[in-house]
Amino acid sequence: MWMILAFSAGVATASDTADVVGFDPIITQRCLAAMSDSQTPRSCIGASANHCMETTEGGWSTRGMSICLDQELQYWDKRLNAAYGKVRTMRKATDKEMADIGSAAPSQADALLAxxxxWITYRDATCDYERSHWGGGTGGGPATLSCHMYMTAEQALFLEADAIVE
Amino acid sequence: MRFFSLLSALCLSSAAFAQDAFSPEETEACLAGLDRKTDRRVCVGASARSCSHEQDDAICMAAEITYWDTRLKVAYALVLDRSKGKDDDAHHLNLQPRDQAGALATAQDSWHTYRADTCAFEQTLWGSGQADAPEVQTCHLYLTAEQVFYLEAVALIE
Known part of the structure; x- marks a missing residue:
């Protein structure tokens, strides 16, 4: 999951993003749209961040990587929140329907929240572990961002698939 | 040492599978034949599908989940041993103290909770609401296999 990264500069902040010219989520979206049936959407995770590193001056510097990875992390985080909200609305509606007919079925919305x-605890603990591969800092920043980006994307894809079920 | 005892446990459990219709052979042959680009998840469940020609689906799925659970224990033990080794090296070489073994154990514990809660959510979505509903078994099977792929990949890199 972690990538080969050189040196740590810590986590990028929103103020860093003004000078990023190479980030565009369309790269990831195009990859997802062009997928064949045998491909997994996972193969598209990181496409925009990589494109950003390649096309931005200094994109392969630690700071450049951090900014590009953080941009794609934010993109997937928005998608995750949207998918979660959609699934939560659907599950709450089902809970209400079940309650209305007097069902004792366990709450889907509560199970979703749990x-x-x-998942959040698992994500944080896994990315802490990933960071530990980098000892006291070298590469730890971008590696942690990369871990968060991949895991967030996977959970977004999982919840988006769940939202399609009904 | 722990790795080898788990390895023999894996062989023993394979031997136990052989007594009924389940054998991990299909899954392993599928994985061995994959190119690097193909998602390994296409192979997950191959043995259970083959087994279900002769035996109940739920029994076959349970057998493949057991197979992946055992493989997970092996991979985890291997990665943990290496982490402990690196933590010890840091101590003996007077490097900055580290606790990668602790971080790994915390991550693995959190993964177990994540798997349980994710599959419990899946369980509420299906009519029977039973823990052995096919969708719940599928959830356990895939999440376990994915964690195996992750830890086995870590073991290769470390």
């Missing part, structure tokens, strides 16, 4: 909370 799942998402467990």
């Amino acid at each position: 799942m998402q909370r467990a």
Whole structure:
């Protein structure tokens, strides 16, 4: 999951993003749209961040990588939040329908919340572990961002698939 | 040492599978034949599908979940041993103290909770609401296999 990264500069902040010319989520979207049936959408994760590193001056510097990875992380985070909101609305509606007919079925919305909370703990602990490969800092910043980007994207894709089920 | 005892446990459990219709052979042959670009998840469940020609689906799925669970224990033990080794090296070489083994254990614990809660959510979505509903078994199977792929990849790099 972690990438080969050189040196740590810590986590990029929003103020860093003004000078990023190479980031465009369309690269990831195009990759997803062009997928064949045998391909996994996972193969498209990181496409925009990589394109950003390649096309931005200093994109392969630690700071450049951090900014590009953070941009794609933010993109997937928005998608995750949107998918989660959609699934939550659907599950709450089902819970209400079940309650209306007097069903004692366990709440889907509660189970969804428990799942998402467990996922957040799992994401943080996994990315902490990934960071530990880099010891006291070298590469740790971009590696952690990369980990967060991949895991967030995977959970977004998982919840988006769930939103399609009904 | 722990790795080898788990390895023999894996062989023993394979031997136990052989007594009924389940064998991990299909899954392993599928994985061995994949090119690097193909998603390894296409192979997950291959043995259970083959087994289900002769035996109940739920029994076959349970057998493949057991197979991946055992493989997960092996991969985890291997990665943990290496982490402990690196933590010890840092101590003996007077480098900055590190606790990668602790970070790995925390991550693995959190993964177990994540798997349980994710599959419990799946369980609420399906009519029967039973823990052995096919969709719940599928959830356990895929999440476990994915964690195996992750830890086995870490073991290769480390």
